[in-house]
Amino acid sequence: GQNIDQPTEMTATEGAIVQINCTYQTSGFNGLFWYQQHAGEAPTFLSYNVLDGLEEKGRFSSFLSRSKGYSYLLLKELQMKDSASYLCAVRPHNTDKLIFGTGTRLQVFP
């Protein structure tokens, strides 16, 4: 079956660094995505990993280890506006669809 696990909730302090983990078990692998979703809004794309290693985009970085079925999203210099849900999604092999994890709700406190 397909299974993607993320922590349900996390809290952090403004200016700090937070790492959101995602583990997956899918029928093959053809890419992993991270999305940000503010309450009441549509998800917005953050990052895409298909090869092992770290992808950096400004304050956000995403890491992938295919052999371990593991990814993390790293958020640096946290801001209040980073309070949102962060969704991990995997594209299994030979398909165009995405399987989403349950999402991690991050709250940033002053």
Added chain:
Amino acid sequence: SAVISQKPSRDICQRGTSLTIQCQVDSQVTMMFWYRQQPGQSLTLIATANQGSEATYESGFVIDKFPISRPNLTFSTLTVSNMSPEDSSIYLCSVEVWTGDTEAFFGQGTRLTVV
């Protein structure tokens, strides 16, 4: 990138009725995806809509309940039929576009409440 216009943005419907949600994209795309997001939960794929062929439904979703149209490469509709309160949810359409990465873009969603 892709800009997706989805409507209605929200609706309150009586049980037993049907609602059709429209999704318009500003560029031609091969596949369009319809998701459901129940309160406090993540996205669940309902079906994939290809132009010129029948939609492909995920386990737990059937065409009679969620008929989909895809008349051209920029437009799709999802109908929620014979609604019950359990259908209260946010429905989102999505497309994927190559921007250097393969990015999925989402419509703003339709917040449906069935009473």
